[in-house]
Amino acid sequence: MLEIEIDGKKLTVNQGITIMDAAHTAGTHIPHFCYHKKLSIAANCRMCLVEVEKAPKPLPACATPVTDGMKVHTASPLAKKAQAGVMEFLLINHPLDCPICDQGGECQLQDLAVGYGNSSSRYQEEKRAVVGKDMGPLVSAEEMSRCIHCTRCVRFTEEIGGYQEIGMANRSEFSEILPFLGKTVNSEISGNVIDLCPVGALTSKPFRYATRAWELSRRKSVSPHDGLGSNLIVQVKQNQVMRVLPLENEDINECWIADRDRFSYEGLNSAERLQKPMIKFDGKWHETDWQTALDYVVKGLNGVANDHGKDAIGFLASPHSTTEELYLAQKLARSFGVNNIDAALRRSDKRVAAAQQGALWLGSSIVELLAAKSVLMVGSTQRQEQPLLASRLRQSVKKGMALNVIHTSDDELLTRINAKLIVSPLALVNALAQVLKAAVEIKSASTTLDLSAANVGAEARAIADSLCAAESAAIVLGNVAQHHPAFAELLSLAQEIGRVTGARFGIAAEAANSVGADIAGVNPQRGPLGKTVSAGIGVSEMLAAPRKAYVLLNSEIEADAYNSQQAVAAMKQAATVIALTAFKGEALLDYADVLLPIAPFSETAGSFVNMEGKLQPFNGVVRPLGETRPAWKVLRVLGNMLNLSGFDFNSAEDVRAELLAHGDIAAALNNQLTSVAANVVADGTLVRIGEVPMYQADAICRRAESLQKTAAAAAPVIALNPQDIAKLGLEAGQPAIVSQGEAEVRLQLVADAAVAAGAVRVAAAHPATQALGGLFEPIQIKRG
Amino acid sequence: MAVFVNGVIFEGVDTAAPDCWRLEAYMARGGYQALKKILDNKIPQEDVIAEVKNSGLRGRGGAGFPTGLKWSFMPRSFPGDKYVVCNTDEGEPGTFKDRDIIVYNPHALIEGMIIAGYAMGCKAGYNYIHGEIFEAYELFEEALDEARKAGLLGQNILGTDFSFDLFAHHGYGAYICGEETALLESLEGKKGQPRFKPPFPASFGLYGKPTTINNTESFASVPFIIRDGGQKFLEAGKPNNGGTKLFSISGHVNRPGNYEIPLGTPFATLLEMAGGMKDGKKLKAVIPGGSSAPVLPGEVMMELTMDYDSISKAGSMLGSGAVIVMNEDVCMVKALERLAYFYHEESCGQCTPCREGTGWLYKVIHRIANGEGRDGDLELLESVGNNMAGRTICALADAAVFPVRSFTKHFRNEFEHLITHKKALVDHKWC
Numbered sequence A: 001m002l003e004i005e006i007d008g009k010k011l012t013v014n015q016g017i018t019i020m021d022a023a024h025t026a027g028t029h030i031p032h033f034c035y036h037k038k039l040s041i042a043a044n045c046r047m048c049l050v051e052v053e054k055a056p057k058p059l060p061a062c063a064t065p066v067t068d069g070m071k072v073h074t075a076s077p078l079a080k081k082a083q084a085g086v087m088e089f090l091l092i093n094h095p096l097d098c099p100i101c102d103q104g105g106e107c108q109l110q111d112l113a114v115g116y117g118n119s120s121s122r123y124q125e126e127k128r129a130v131v132g133k134d135m136g137p138l139v140s141a142e143e144m145s146r147c148i149h150c151t152r153c154v155r156f157t158e159e160i161g162g163y164q165e166i167g168m169a170n171r172s173e174f175s176e177i178l179p180f181l182g183k184t185v186n187s188e189i190s191g192n193v194i195d196l197c198p199v200g201a202l203t204s205k206p207f208r209y210a211t212r213a214w215e216l217s218r219r220k221s222v223s224p225h226d227g228l229g230s231n232l233i234v235q236v237k238q239n240q241v242m243r244v245l246p247l248e249n250e251d252i253n254e255c256w257i258a259d260r261d262r263f264s265y266e267g268l269n270s271a272e273r274l275q276k277p278m279i280k281f282d283g284k285w286h287e288t289d290w291q292t293a294l295d296y297v298v299k300g301l302n303g304v305a306n307d308h309g310k311d312a313i314g315f316l317a318s319p320h321s322t323t324e325e326l327y328l329a330q331k332l333a334r335s336f337g338v339n340n341i342d343a344a345l346r347r348s349d350k351r352v353a354a355a356q357q358g359a360l361w362l363g364s365s366i367v368e369l370l371a372a373k374s375v376l377m378v379g380s381t382q383r384q385e386q387p388l389l390a391s392r393l394r395q396s397v398k399k400g401m402a403l404n405v406i407h408t409s410d411d412e413l414l415t416r417i418n419a420k421l422i423v424s425p426l427a428l429v430n431a432l433a434q435v436l437k438a439a440v441e442i443k444s445a446s447t448t449l450d451l452s453a454a455n456v457g458a459e460a461r462a463i464a465d466s467l468c469a470a471e472s473a474a475i476v477l478g479n480v481a482q483h484h485p486a487f488a489e490l491l492s493l494a495q496e497i498g499r500v501t502g503a504r505f506g507i508a509a510e511a512a513n514s515v516g517a518d519i520a521g522v523n524p525q526r527g528p529l530g531k532t533v534s535a536g537i538g539v540s541e542m543l544a545a546p547r548k549a550y551v552l553l554n555s556e557i558e559a560d561a562y563n564s565q566q567a568v569a570a571m572k573q574a575a576t577v578i579a580l581t582a583f584k585g586e587a588l589l590d591y592a593d594v595l596l597p598i599a600p601f602s603e604t605a606g607s608f609v610n611m612e613g614k615l616q617p618f619n620g621v622v623r624p625l626g627e628t629r630p631a632w633k634v635l636r637v638l639g640n641m642l643n644l645s646g647f648d649f650n651s652a653e654d655v656r657a658e659l660l661a662h663g664d665i666a667a668a669l670n671n672q673l674t675s676v677a678a679n680v681v682a683d684g685t686l687v688r689i690g691e692v693p694m695y696q697a698d699a700i701c702r703r704a705e706s707l708q709k710t711a712a713a714a715a716p717v718i719a720l721n722p723q724d725i726a727k728l729g730l731e732a733g734q735p736a737i738v739s740q741g742e743a744e745v746r747l748q749l750v751a752d753a754a755v756a757a758g759a760v761r762v763a764a765a766h767p768a769t770q771a772l773g774g775l776f777e778p779i780q781i782k783r784g
Numbered sequence B: 001m002a003v004f005v006n007g008v009i010f011e012g013v014d015t016a017a018p019d020c021w022r023l024e025a026y027m028a029r030g031g032y033q034a035l036k037k038i039l040d041n042k043i044p045q046e047d048v049i050a051e052v053k054n055s056g057l058r059g060r061g062g063a064g065f066p067t068g069l070k071w072s073f074m075p076r077s078f079p080g081d082k083y084v085v086c087n088t089d090e091g092e093p094g095t096f097k098d099r100d101i102i103v104y105n106p107h108a109l110i111e112g113m114i115i116a117g118y119a120m121g122c123k124a125g126y127n128y129i130h131g132e133i134f135e136a137y138e139l140f141e142e143a144l145d146e147a148r149k150a151g152l153l154g155q156n157i158l159g160t161d162f163s164f165d166l167f168a169h170h171g172y173g174a175y176i177c178g179e180e181t182a183l184l185e186s187l188e189g190k191k192g193q194p195r196f197k198p199p200f201p202a203s204f205g206l207y208g209k210p211t212t213i214n215n216t217e218s219f220a221s222v223p224f225i226i227r228d229g230g231q232k233f234l235e236a237g238k239p240n241n242g243g244t245k246l247f248s249i250s251g252h253v254n255r256p257g258n259y260e261i262p263l264g265t266p267f268a269t270l271l272e273m274a275g276g277m278k279d280g281k282k283l284k285a286v287i288p289g290g291s292s293a294p295v296l297p298g299e300v301m302m303e304l305t306m307d308y309d310s311i312s313k314a315g316s317m318l319g320s321g322a323v324i325v326m327n328e329d330v331c332m333v334k335a336l337e338r339l340a341y342f343y344h345e346e347s348c349g350q351c352t353p354c355r356e357g358t359g360w361l362y363k364v365i366h367r368i369a370n371g372e373g374r375d376g377d378l379e380l381l382e383s384v385g386n387n388m389a390g391r392t393i394c395a396l397a398d399a400a401v402f403p404v405r406s407f408t409k410h411f412r413n414e415f416e417h418l419i420t421h422k423k424a425l426v427d428h429k430w431c
């Protein structure tokens, strides 16, 4: 510990910290631009110059380590003169076009210029002008004359984004911030540079000129997309969401959010928003009032129940729904006598629900995962599933975590990978079994699983070594594993490896409320907080053996199901499809019979339970659009209209309280299966890798226009390993035809060495591929 | 430009002989004896460093930091890789000595670097060569080949268990890459921009490993020091200013070129060696240590000796030893305008005061030189300079300010005259 003094205040601080850090603990503000607590120190802006006694010249607080007895003056005449000098330099070439600048009102340069600058300039020479740059559909770099060269954006892309996509070219006052020549900025977390840019050089393209910052109200919320549960500030004006920013939460999203969290709000204001209840009769859609629509629903449900029995009804709820909506949906279904309810819509392995003993979750807190010394990610297309978690894992690797990968494609993770096994989906179980086998050997342990078909390769051995040697290790199953037909086996193996090595294991929950759905009891075998219920069937069976009636909550099943071909067929044959939805999508209009307009997360109170089992409540940030109602209210009314008891809630909080009265969330989280099983024999059939593209993950982001213009949202292609292309006599760069079942889809064929041999990578959930079948099922391919 | 020599590096080098740079010629001059001496006698690393300390050798790259002391900063017990790096990025206007070392006597540098590698426990070294002297770079590569073939570089040098390899790398001509940490960045394949220090290269250098960077001339002085002893080197100069030093004389003299002379030699003697003033014109001003050093009036210079202490006492710097001689026909405003343009062009652009200040200085000086000066411009220049100097990551900002301060101080009347009368006091003649 060191004794120092800042502006006369005595402090005891840790060795190794900077004057800036020390000032922060003392609550003293030192002006700065380039300094950012999450980025490396650049010390280039020089705004933070302070006086240090005995130092011959002012020193940059952000880069100067404290020393014992140091006496710092942050606002002495010398410090102030130095700061004013820097401010003058920053302004001489600045266009001072604040009145037409989007950053106006939230510009650090503007703010500090008021405090540290002069009202007139001594600079009478010509000002520099810098031409605008194209960074893509999300980040605007039109007015680069405003740039103050703090290089925060450069450091962000390199250090947090994982790949330097922005650089500073040229020298001296001709220095320019730009993306690589001819390239845009494609990072899945690129929007953070907008927040980082202290001036109006990098601004939000979708938000540009929409409004002034001071006209916006700030409301807290939680991201409805992936399972990380990033905390948000949603900014609204006149009952409309105008912009989304990160709300700092060190344990979850730090001060960042992914582009999906930031720019999806455009979907909330989409023209496809359903604003009135609608009923289809005579083959046509008719807008109607709530009463008529709800009567119709009640009649429909009763009718099917009477004619075909309650088992002919299925409830399919999106895991992007709130906990309260999910809780009420299962309460309504079960009180009505329907046990068929599920929210794990893309899960194809029904064995998991039968064997699980609690809500599947990460197996630790996010912070604990990030602190693990060794992590094995299984079946996770990390950067598109949980973009920010992928970034945080990269930071952990820098601090010494060994990151191991078992996956179906060798994607660029922008970090050092300790060991990896890239195999066809049909060999995933075998790959994980190899690791178990190696771990059993290393630990001289035993297992009941038959591992004779697993031949331990060098990479599997390295993974096992890494897990065994680490003082803390974790195995995490991603979306590919969770959607995989052998999810139960993969989970079994993870459980066994965990048992043998001491590693924790769990899943990186796919959706904002995947864990919440399990907790709320939207599971065919388990009620709220694990309460025993009469078992029903899950989504895979409900679609394989079609029901007469479906109730969809927040789901566009043609994009949300494991097998969209099968799902759409099931919807089409049903007597009635009742959709509680915020959007009137094309497919829904085709197969549904009633559309009830419900509020998206921004227009209702509710909560999400993130992958680590943390329940995060939020309030609506704007009023429901048109005649939209929060789904919990709709379900409450429906419950009453169906004469079910216990549907008298006054608020979403009431609903939550009833759920939580069943028990404790933490105690309900459990990844242990009652019994483990695994068929380790790998199969050589040509099989599909069907992942959900980043911006097709849920109904809101599907409608976010700017996200849909990004490279990540490009039309799906068929990607194959070049060797397979040659073997199959195909030609890359030409269209090819893939087929599953009856359906054929013609797409561009791309050679991609990252794709595992024996696999055909064709994205799912996209309109272009919805005709296809299961995500990890056999697939045929021919020249097209 | 011919080399006129008389000192420890160029001793016995016949620069007119086309093969003077070859290994054979170097051996004939007693080359690699210092290395042999160390290896044969298994001289401990500390003793080598002590010898360099005793020699009083001060860094020849500009700052004059004692070389032996710098070497002693390298963590000797550090287990991983460590590097020695030579700075042949000679880009300072007026300086052209390092180029001649690698063109006429490259093995002196190679031997010096091998010895440095030995003393500091490094297995690899790099020589970063300025991008605008490509022929010199190619020749140096050939010299390296010769050394490798002769078993002087690579595994088990001269049959001992000491191994060291040396690689050459050429830059692309940016002046800033001569600043040692920008050089390291560039060597790593990144944009050449200085790093913030601390950490210093001795703890976090090339690829984050302990690294020592010295100027070409510093390394090339080492074989003599080891072979003939530090004391002898010290005695060749004067106390605290050991050895001989190369001076690159340019400007209005009859025989511009490199002169290797004992530190402490009077400037007048050096001027005489360079053939005196061209066309018998009057000496007006001298920049004694490269463009970054403050200019001194001719009459002041004539009283000084050429060593670190004497020049520094007079308010300038010995710097890299580039002596720019200006005669009475030089308009000091024009001369400063040219220098200011250089720094404006070469600032790497990362620090606000340097990026913005170098441009501002140049634009104001340019205006003055073009008869558009205004009252208050000189005060403005001073104030802008004060806001730059000592406020940045590297010394380039200071280097840009020193000429401005010294020109406007010693030759203020020329600036004032131009501002007031919109016409230069001296009718500038380009030579």
Ligand SMILES: Cc1cc2nc3c(=O)[nH]c(=O)nc-3n(C[C@H](O)[C@H](O)[C@H](O)COP(=O)(O)O)c2cc1C
Pocket (backbone or CB within 6 Å): B058, B059, B060, B061, B062, B063, B064, B065, B067, B070, B087, B088, B089, B090, B091, B092, B175, B176, B177, B178, B179, B180, B181, B213, B214, B215, B216, B218, B219, B394, B395, B396, B399
């Ligand atoms: C802008 C700038 C340019 C420099 N250029 C050179 C150069 O061309 N050659 C050189 O040896 N040192 C140059 N230096 C000094 C180096 O940073 C470093 O001090 C030197 O290479 C150390 O070697 P020495 O101790 O042997 O002098 C430069 C410094 C600055 C700030």
Ligand code: SF4
Pocket (backbone or CB within 6 Å): A146, A147, A148, A149, A150, A151, A152, A153, A154, A177, A196, A197, A198, A199, A201, A202
């Ligand atoms: S664009 Fe913004 S963040 Fe990037 S260097 Fe310029 S001012 Fe800094």
Ligand code: SF4
Pocket (backbone or CB within 6 Å): B176, B193, B194, B346, B347, B348, B349, B350, B351, B352, B354, B355, B392, B393, B394, B395, B396, B397
């Ligand atoms: S002082 Fe100038 S050259 Fe040196 S780092 Fe700063 S901007 Fe670059």
Ligand code: FES
Pocket (backbone or CB within 6 Å): A031, A032, A033, A034, A035, A042, A043, A044, A045, A046, A047, A048, A049, A060, A061, A062, A063
């Ligand atoms: S904040 Fe310290 S130099 Fe920029």
